[in-house]
Amino acid sequence: MSTPSVNRESGLSRTAAMAVMLLLAVYFLLPIYFLIVAATKPQGDLASTNGLTFSHFDLFDNLRVLFTRSDGIFGRWAVNTVLYAVLGAAVGTMISALCGYALAKFRFRGREFLFSVILGGVLVPTTALALPLFLLFSATGIVNTYFAVFLPSIVSPFGVYLARIFANAAVPQELIESARLDGAGEFRTFFSVAFKLMTPALVTIFLFQFVAIWNNFFLPMVMLQKESLFPITLGLYQWNGQTARAPLLQESVITGSLVSIVPVIVVFVLLQRFWRTGLAAGSLK
Amino acid sequence: MTDTATRAARVVASTGARRRPGGGPRAGTITAFVTPFFLPFVLFYLVPVGYALWQSFLAVRRTGGQYGTSYTTFGGFEQYEKVFQNTEFWSSIGRIALFGIVQVPVMLFVALIMALLLDTPLLKLKSVFRITAFMPYAVPGVIAAIMWSYLYSPQLSPLVELLNAIGLRPDFLGPGAVLWSAANVSTWLWTGYNMLIMFSALQSIPQELYEAAKLDGASNWTIAWRIKVPIIAPSIVLTTVFSIIGTLQLYAEPAVLRQISSNISSTFTPNMLAYAVASGNNYQQAAAISVVIAVITFVLSFGFMRLTSKKAGL
Numbered sequence: 185m186s187t188p189s190v191n192r193e194s195g196l197s198r199t200a201a202m203a204v205m206l207l208l209a210v211y212f213l214l215p216i217y218f219l220i221v222a223a224t225k226p227q228g229d230l231a232s233t234n235g236l237t238f239s240h241f242d243l244f245d246n247l248r249v250l251f252t253r254s255d256g257i258f259g260r261w262a263v264n265t266v267l268y269a270v271l272g273a274a275v276g277t278m279i280s281a282l283c284g285y286a287l288a289k290f291r292f293r294g295r296e297f298l299f300s301v302i303l304g305g306v307l308v309p310t311t312a313l314a315l316p317l318f319l320l321f322s323a324t325g326i327v328n329t330y331f332a333v334f335l336p337s338i339v340s341p342f343g344v345y346l347a348r349i350f351a352n353a354a355v356p357q358e359l360i361e362s363a364r365l366d367g368a369g370e371f372r373t374f375f376s377v378a379f380k381l382m383t384p385a386l387v388t389i390f391l392f393q394f395v396a397i398w399n400n401f402f403l404p405m406v407m408l409q410k411e412s413l414f415p416i417t418l419g420l421y422q423w424n425g426q427t428a429r430a431p432l433l434q435e436s437v438i439t440g441s442l443v444s445i446v447p448v449i450v451v452f453v454l455l456q457r458f459w460r461t462g463l464a465a466g467s468l469k
Numbered sequence: 470m471t472d473t474a475t476r477a478a479r480v481v482a483s484t485g486a487r488r489r490p491g492g493g494p495r496a497g498t499i500t501a502f503v504t505p506f507f508l509p510f511v512l513f514y515l516v517p518v519g520y521a522l523w524q525s526f527l528a529v530r531r532t533g534g535q536y537g538t539s540y541t542t543f544g545g546f547e548q549y550e551k552v553f554q555n556t557e558f559w560s561s562i563g564r565i566a567l568f569g570i571v572q573v574p575v576m577l578f579v580a581l582i583m584a585l586l587l588d589t590p591l592l593k594l595k596s597v598f599r600i601t602a603f604m605p606y607a608v609p610g611v612i613a614a615i616m617w618s619y620l621y622s623p624q625l626s627p628l629v630e631l632l633n634a635i636g637l638r639p640d641f642l643g644p645g646a647v648l649w650s651a652a653n654v655s656t657w658l659w660t661g662y663n664m665l666i667m668f669s670a671l672q673s674i675p676q677e678l679y680e681a682a683k684l685d686g687a688s689n690w691t692i693a694w695r696i697k698v699p700i701i702a703p704s705i706v707l708t709t710v711f712s713i714i715g716t717l718q719l720y721a722e723p724a725v726l727r728q729i730s731s732n733i734s735s736t737f738t739p740n741m742l743a744y745a746v747a748s749g750n751n752y753q754q755a756a757a758i759s760v761v762i763a764v765i766t767f768v769l770s771f772g773f774m775r776l777t778s779k780k781a782g783l
């Protein structure tokens with residue numbers, strides 16, 4: 185076998201591989217780049233100038249309009265989103281961790297059954313739950329309140345599944361036994377020993393649940409009529425539907441979209457190693 | 470105060486009263502760990518599923534003609550018969566099937582190619598490519614659809630402008646194209662996520678597995694298709710099942726495109742139909758539709774897992 189032909193082959197493959205990846209990178213970046221450009225333009229330039237080139241730089245004015253429109257409702261939506269997605273994911277991670285740890289480390293009757301029921305929950309699509317939940321919540325008067333979105337959001341069967349895998353992998357049984365011998369109660373053992381060992385895993389669970397809540401558009405749409413309770417997604421959806429009557433809203437929809445995705449993208453990129461551990465565990469059988 | 474509590478706990482623990490003979494914690498302690506998750510799980514997962522099932526077997530009837538009072542009664546499979554006779558239901562299923570048959574394989578093929586390329590020594594800037602592909606995962610479906618709808622809009626889109634300049638007249642929102650415009654939003658959103666699942670699986674394969682093949686002179690291409698792909702098959706199955714579930718739940722993306730295109734009806738996808746029916750206060754019918762969608766989802770995802778695990782002899 186001659187070496188030059190191998191080199192030529194790999195040189196060609198290198199170029200082809202690079203070309204494919206560059207093309208795909210352009211595809212993934214294009215809408216985000218468009219959004220950045222559009223968010224810096226005055227409304228009038230959206231239609232009259234090329235969408236991929238900057239024109240008059242009006243970003244700060246657009247931001248001012250965005251945050252003052254309708255008595256600053258966008259800021260309200262941002263706070264709501266943090267409440268639903270960040271607080272919801274934090275509470276959800278905590279309860280998933282407790283349950284997953286118990287399923288991994290305690291032996292008790294019905295454990296496997298409990299785990300199977302929870303695993304079955306992973307396959308139940310959250311959109312299928314939204315309509316029956318709406319009926320149940322309207323009977324109890326929870327509909328159109330924070331709790332209508334917050335309470336269902338804290339439940340993540342996938343989080344329990346991950347927590348069980350991670351607890352098994354990260355917390356050695358001997359450590360639990362020795363904590364017990366020292367006389368520590370089970371909760372104390374969990375919070376002082378297991379919690380620290382599971383922290384990277386808990387970040388992963390938190391991220392997954394955050395995305396699930398951040399992405400769940402159907403639930404708030406079904407549950408909420410009061411604008412002041414909306415998360416950002418529902419608010420922008422509503423504004424977007426009004427642009428035919430109020431074209432000036434377009435610029436706020438664009439700027440609002442950018443403002444809401446930038447912090448999430450930044451956090452995701454900073455925490456990307458946690459994604460990979462989670463995705464690897466998720467694909468194990 | 471905490472000190473007293475722990476000391477007390479220690480005393481109790483040392484007498485052995487807190488422990489079962491097997492050495493594990495008491496039933497009460499286990500309940501305390503499990504309940505904070507399990508109670509909301511029952512209330513917000515299991516109860517709604519049961520409630521939807523129950524609702525789907527009810528029917529609303531009227532006493533004495535059009536102006537009579539209505540009452541709810543047991544209707545048997547009446548609601549399900551109505552679902553199966555509903556042409557809008559079948560056209561939404563047909564649409565979503567067409568969507569899934571094309572979009573899911575295309576997306577997963579692109580994801581697989583990217584994962585395989587990122588796993589070879591051929592590329593530079595690997596982490597840049599990985600992050601770029603994963604970025605859309607941070608964008609919720611609604612916002613992704615809003616971004617793309619500007620790129621589809623005939624008045625504002627730089628893409629349309631570009632294509633016009635070379636003599637093409639694309640209509641991304643036309644009756645034939647709008648389904649594929651929605652499919653593109655899903656592909657943009659989920660390719661990187663699926664790629665990362667496959668890539669993580671590739672990374673966990675020990676390098677020694679390839680050494681023998683390399684010594685035998687196998688090309689990167691052969692190693693990729695003959696060794697790597699079969700090993701990560703379970704991940705590919707998993708991403709397929711996730712994608713099937715996601716496709717059947719489609720709501721946000723077509724709902725946003727509907728705001729700018731008259732070619733998306735209010736019953737475009739099964740979920741949009743369920744919502745439209747529920748908005749008309751026909752909750753029993755909406756519940757039956759939700760149940761049918763959930764059953765189809767279960768059957769398809771389990772069926773696919775069965776089929777592939779039999780084929781692979783797992």
